[in-house]
Amino acid sequence: MATPGVSRVSPRRGGSVTIGVNSEINGFLPSTSHFDNSGYIYANTVFDTLTKVAADGTAKPYLAKSVTPNADKTVWTIALRPGVTFHDGSPLTADVVVANFRAVQQSPLTAQAVKPVTNVSATGPLEVTVTTNEPLVPFPHYLATQIGFVVALAQLERNDTQHPIGTGPFSIVSWEPNDHFTVERNPNYWRNGLPYLDGITYKPIASDQSREASLRSKTVDLMVTRDPNVIRGLRHDTAFQQVTDLTRTVGQTDMDFIMLNTAVDPTNDIVVRQALAHATNADELVRLFGAGIASPNLSMFPPGSPYRPADNGYPRYDLAKARQLVAQAAPNHGGTIKVALGTITDPRLLTQIQAVANMWEQAGVQVTVNETEQVTYIDNLITGAFQADTVEMFGVSDPDLNYVWLSSTTASGPGTIALNFARNKDDVLEAALQQGRTQSDPAARAAAYQTVDKRLAQDLPYLWTSRATWSLTGSNVVMNFDNLTLPDGSPAQGFLSGTFTPTPIWRRA
Amino acid sequence: MARYVVTRLVQLFVISFIISVVTFLLVHLLPGDPTVVILGPNDTPTARHELLQQLGLNKSLPAQYWTWISNVLRGNLGQSFLTRQTVTNALSVAVPIDIELIIVSQIIALAVAIPLALVAALRPNRIFDRSATTSSFAMLSLPTFVAGPILVLIFAVHAQAVPATGFVRLSGGLGQNLKSVILPSVVLAIGSIAVYYRLLRADLIATLQEDFVTMARAKGMSTPYILVRHVLRPSSFSLLASAGLAIGSLFTGAFVVEALFQLPGVGYQLVQAIYSNDYLMVQGMALVAAIAFVVVNFGADLTLTFLDPRVRRA
Numbered sequence: 001m002a003t004p005g006v007s008r009v010s011p012r013r014g015g016s017v018t019i020g021v022n023s024e025i026n027g028f029l030p031s032t033s034h035f036d037n038s039g040y041i042y043a044n045t046v047f048d049t050l051t052k053v054a055a056d057g058t059a060k061p062y063l064a065k066s067v068t069p070n071a072d073k074t075v076w077t078i079a080l081r082p083g084v085t086f087h088d089g090s091p092l093t094a095d096v097v098v099a100n101f102r103a104v105q106q107s108p109l110t111a112q113a114v115k116p117v118t119n120v121s122a123t124g125p126l127e128v129t130v131t132t133n134e135p136l137v138p139f140p141h142y143l144a145t146q147i148g149f150v151v152a153l154a155q156l157e158r159n160d161t162q163h164p165i166g167t168g169p170f171s172i173v174s175w176e177p178n179d180h181f182t183v184e185r186n187p188n189y190w191r192n193g194l195p196y197l198d199g200i201t202y203k204p205i206a207s208d209q210s211r212e213a214s215l216r217s218k219t220v221d222l223m224v225t226r227d228p229n230v231i232r233g234l235r236h237d238t239a240f241q242q243v244t245d246l247t248r249t250v251g252q253t254d255m256d257f258i259m260l261n262t263a264v265d266p267t268n269d270i271v272v273r274q275a276l277a278h279a280t281n282a283d284e285l286v287r288l289f290g291a292g293i294a295s296p297n298l299s300m301f302p303p304g305s306p307y308r309p310a311d312n313g314y315p316r317y318d319l320a321k322a323r324q325l326v327a328q329a330a331p332n333h334g335g336t337i338k339v340a341l342g343t344i345t346d347p348r349l350l351t352q353i354q355a356v357a358n359m360w361e362q363a364g365v366q367v368t369v370n371e372t373e374q375v376t377y378i379d380n381l382i383t384g385a386f387q388a389d390t391v392e393m394f395g396v397s398d399p400d401l402n403y404v405w406l407s408s409t410t411a412s413g414p415g416t417i418a419l420n421f422a423r424n425k426d427d428v429l430e431a432a433l434q435q436g437r438t439q440s441d442p443a444a445r446a447a448a449y450q451t452v453d454k455r456l457a458q459d460l461p462y463l464w465t466s467r468a469t470w471s472l473t474g475s476n477v478v479m480n481f482d483n484l485t486l487p488d489g490s491p492a493q494g495f496l497s498g499t500f501t502p503t504p505i506w507r508r509a
Numbered sequence: 510m511a512r513y514v515v516t517r518l519v520q521l522f523v524i525s526f527i528i529s530v531v532t533f534l535l536v537h538l539l540p541g542d543p544t545v546v547i548l549g550p551n552d553t554p555t556a557r558h559e560l561l562q563q564l565g566l567n568k569s570l571p572a573q574y575w576t577w578i579s580n581v582l583r584g585n586l587g588q589s590f591l592t593r594q595t596v597t598n599a600l601s602v603a604v605p606i607d608i609e610l611i612i613v614s615q616i617i618a619l620a621v622a623i624p625l626a627l628v629a630a631l632r633p634n635r636i637f638d639r640s641a642t643t644s645s646f647a648m649l650s651l652p653t654f655v656a657g658p659i660l661v662l663i664f665a666v667h668a669q670a671v672p673a674t675g676f677v678r679l680s681g682g683l684g685q686n687l688k689s690v691i692l693p694s695v696v697l698a699i700g701s702i703a704v705y706y707r708l709l710r711a712d713l714i715a716t717l718q719e720d721f722v723t724m725a726r727a728k729g730m731s732t733p734y735i736l737v738r739h740v741l742r743p744s745s746f747s748l749l750a751s752a753g754l755a756i757g758s759l760f761t762g763a764f765v766v767e768a769l770f771q772l773p774g775v776g777y778q779l780v781q782a783i784y785s786n787d788y789l790m791v792q793g794m795a796l797v798a799a800i801a802f803v804v805v806n807f808g809a810d811l812t813l814t815f816l817d818p819r820v821r822r823a
Contacts, residue, residue: 020674024781026591161593176602177592178773178781179676205674205771209658213673214771217665220674373784 004241005472005482005495007506015507016199017478020211020223022498024178024204027161030149031103031110037224037470037498038204040146044501045183045200046087047166049148050078050097051140052484052501053397055491057250059140062486063092063150063167063190065126067143073135073440078143080126084190086152087171094122096153101130103156104147112404112419113147135438137445141398169195169503178204191487196480196506215240215473221507222474222481224498227348228291231471235293243482244471245496246293249304252402254395254468254497255297258341258356259381260388262461263414263423266333267387273460275325276339276388277315279363280356282465284317289352294466300394300453302467306442307399307449314457314464322363330364342370343390344377353390381421384414391421392468395497399449400437406452407433422461429455470498477508513814521807528799529581533574536791566788577792586797587789589782596793599778603794606676606774610766611759613690614697615752621698622705622748627736629706630713641706648703657696657769664692674771693770697763701755705748712744746817753809757802 002008025042027033035043052062061067065079084092101120104110119131132139142148152165164172167190170183181202185195203220205211208227212234214220225231234240245253260267260276267273282296298316301308315321326337341357343349350371357367372380380386394402404410404419408430411420432455435448456462472495474481484492484501492501561567565576580587586596629638665673671692677685716722717732717740725735764776775798782790 027593176773177589177594177599178778179602203675203771206768207771210661210674210769210771213658213661213666214675217661217669217671217673219665219672 003482005243005474005480007480007483011196011480011504011506012509013196013506014198015509016197016201017221017505017507018201018203018219019502020203020205020214020220022204022208022211022224022226023206028151028164028172028175029155029159029161030100030146030151031107032159033161034109035146038202040499041224041502042181042202043146043149043164043166044168044499044503045170045202046164046168046172047149047151048168049145050143050150051148052486053141053144053251053493054486055250055493057397057493059138059144059397060486060488060490062144064143067140069139073137073139073438074132076130076132076136076139077123078128078130080128081190082126084167085188086154086167087165087186088152088154090152090154092150092167094124094126094128096156097128097150098122099153099156100150101128101147110147112410113142113145113401135440137438137440138398138400141396141401144397145401170197170200173199180204191503195503197502200502200505215475218475221478222472222505224470224472226468226470226498228289228293228469231293231469231473232291234471234473240473240475241478241481242471242473243495244293244469245494246295246467246469248494248496249302250493251397251496252300252305252307252394252399253302254392254470255300255462255464256294256390256392256466256468258388258463258465259386259391259422260461260463261384261386261414261421261423262425262459263384263411264387266329266337267339269329269332270460271325271329272333272337272339273463274315275322275329275337275363276360276365277460277463278318278325279322279360279365280463280465281317281359284359285352285355286466288355289348290466294469296465297467298457298464300456300462300464301399301449306446307453309450309453312450312453312457315460319363326364336366337364338366338368339387340368340370341388341390342372342377342380342386344374345371349390356390382417382419384412384416384418384421384423391462395468397493399452400433403433403437406456424456424459424461426455426459429459468497470495472500479506479508480504514811517807517810521803524803525800528803529578529796530574532792532795532799533577534570536788536795537570537573577789581793581796586793589787589790591785591787591790596790599790600775600794600797603773603775603778604797605678606767606772607760607763607776609686609690610694610697610763610772610774611756613687613694614701614759615756617694617698618701618705619752621702622709623741625702625706626709626713627741629710630717630740631732631736633710633714638710642710645703645706648699651699653696653700653765654769656699657693657766660692660696661769676770676772693763693766693772696766696769697759701752704751704755708747708751709744712747713740716740716744742816746813749809749813749816753806753812756809757805760798760801760805 021038021041023036023038025039048063050064051059051067054060065081068077080092098120105114116132116134116136117130118133121129123129155165169186169189171186173182173184175181184199205214208225208230211223211225212230215223235242260273262268282298286294286296298314299308299312330337341353343353353369357369360367396402407420408425410418411423411425412418429452432448432451436445439445482494483504486492565573588595625641629641661673664670671688675689677689679686722735725739760775763774764780767774767777775794779794
């Protein structure tokens with residue numbers, strides 16, 4: 001049986017495809033623009049990253065020819081591929097990469113991610129040396145993220161968010177926000193023979209149902225979704241090929257969970273958090289809303305991940321225990337446990353949190369359900385103005401990339417800005433995060449992140465429910481959309497967390 | 510007539526000024542902070558402060574209004590905090606979509622409603638009239654978010670006759686352009702058909718009771734002839750006034766249909782900008798939409814005045 005999204009026959013050159021994505025981006029400058037899953041798709045279309053994640057989970061050179069550390073992983077030498085040019089004809093040099101790095105370091109959006117980097121310098125025409133203040137084992141993984149995209153000096157100097165100039169397989173034709181982003185083939189692409197398509201048009205279509213209707217009516221040829229009902233509806237239709245990231249365990253996939261603020265009353269009380277964990281029936285939530293696609297997941301890591309312990313000790317659903325804990329905690333909180341449970345304005349999520357609220361109320365908690373538009377919602381998370389919020393996050397290729405969200409060093413009290421939204425402080429957890437960041441031995445790293453998972457199950461800043469499932473579904477004329485290879489011929493990581501690279505796609509006649 | 514027009518023009522300017530102040534103030538009452546959107550979760554108090562200064566949002570409200578309105582009067586509506594797209598550019602994309610949607614939907618609505626009303630008025634309370642009136646009730650109570658998906662399912666998904674989403678500009682070919690707007694225009698027209706039909710039918714029936722109609726009948730003219738030649742024009746004033754209001758409100762009120770069919774018209778872009786706290790985009794779009802509403806209604810009033818001298822005298 002053919003593997004969806006993977007073609008074994010000779011590709012056909014030419015033609016174009018239209019791809020429906022779930023959101024619009026706010027710009028193409030990696031140092032200042034927000035790259036959500038659609039942002040990464042767009043960026044992968046016009047830019048290249050210095051490294052790319054391989055199917056085995058390692059970060060391999062991509063636009064870089066090699067990325068080599070010193071013995072203690074505090075100095076990284078990046079050798080660039082020769083002869084690579086940007087869409088404007090300018091060459092890729094060490095100076096361009098250094099300028100990109102400096103922009104990333106100076107931007108409030110991206111500076112935190114490269115905080116350990118103390119120096120970046122061009123040590124040759126095609127060689128960049130990066131020095132860090134501590135061993136940064138997963139550094140090559142950082143180069144496969146937003147901070148690893150390289151843009152031309154012309155774009156960087158203009159601080160231009162609207163007209164991307166990259167080295168990528170396609171170059172921009174036009175971008176009209178909320179309408180389309182159209183690109184054409186880069187005839188000088190550094191990867192010989194690629195890409196196959198003459199062009200791509202991306203259409204941001206916010207509604208999953210409208211995107212599905214667009215695919216079925218052939219208005220789009222390929223679409224991204226994370227709505228389990230839409231995934232199920234398209235899954236067994238022979239007119240389409242579908243890939244999901246449900247069985248992919250490389251790196252860290254997106255998780256659905258409820259975040260509890262450990263710095264405000266009453267969720268600052270561990271007994272209350274334990275009660276809420278015992279009251280949350282993840283199996284039931286998945287049965288009600290997973291459409292047979294999602295599965296319950298009571299860990300930060302998906303099944304099969306080396307970072308997932310055999311038993312992390314996370315509290316199982318136990319209503320009697322939850323009631324007992326609520327009764328125990330209530331006298332310390334004015335006699336009643338009152339929790340505000342929030343989500344963004346999304347009918348699907350609102351229904352889900354109403355079910356969670358019902359579960360918590362059965363345990364004796366008084367729950368208020370809040371719906372907030374996304375901007376205020378994010379503001380509340382950052383400033384700690386929440387008690388319990390539904391969140392989807394943590395999809396990265398290496399667990400260290402989540403350091404800023406989990407570290408005690410980025411937690412602070414409510415009313416102040418903190419990247420550790422849950423404001424959980426735990427010395428053992430912090431030590432384990434540092435171990436994971438600085439240890440080269442895979443077994444030692446695995447042990448460190450297993451400790452992280454166990455500590456999170458004890459501290460309970462996050463009530464896990466399920467793994468967020470994304471799918472990429474195409475009509476049968478779109479070929480090879482999940483089959484990117486790396487320059488050394490090895491397979492790259494496929495579709496994950498709503499993101500892919502369009503380079504290998506071709507269209508059947 | 511000239512005095513009437515001048516008076517209305519002065520009113521138009523006063524209303525536009527009030528709209529600009531209200532739009533500005535309302536936008537600044539929106540909850541949230543645009544710096545959150547721009548900086549994202551990685552912001553810091555220093556970065557926020559610098560950004561507020563850079564955007565001029567640390568100035569007093571009157572100072573901010575003065576800067577904005579001065580730029581607007583020079584034709585500079587500003588640019589999006591998020592995408593750096595100028596508001597003028599966003600409007601140049603959005604306005605043609607709305608204009609075409611409004612024109613096509615109103616042509617469909619009038620082309621259906623007028624013949625239906627004429628036939629119904631010929632024989633009021635007979636089977637055709639009753640069926641049409643009942644159908645118009647059904648149309649009025651059918652929300653666009655229900656009608657839209659049903660029509661998409663039938664004509665886009667099953668028949669694959671039209672695209673389910675998206676807008677093709679006229680430069681992409683007239684056929685493709687019409688295919689992309691026909692379904693959303695029909696969805697928009699459904700409500701208008703019901704309103705126009707009911708208004709016109711009632712006015713036609715009332716006018717048919719007038720003495721001059723009795724006189725015409727006495728002269729031997731047929732009722733269909735009288736209806737079309739002598740009754741339709743004096744009965745169409747309510748319809749015209751209603752169409753004027755509908756056109757104005759559709760300019761932004763079509764956002765549900767625009768969201769459903771992924772048409773980046775003014776309403777859709779405005780809602781997106783509101784959700785993102787994109788102040789200048791919201792202010793610019795809202796100002797243009799509100800002024801368009803006032804201007805369209807001004808045009809409708811003038812037309813009505815021209816057609817019906819009683820309005821002038823009122």
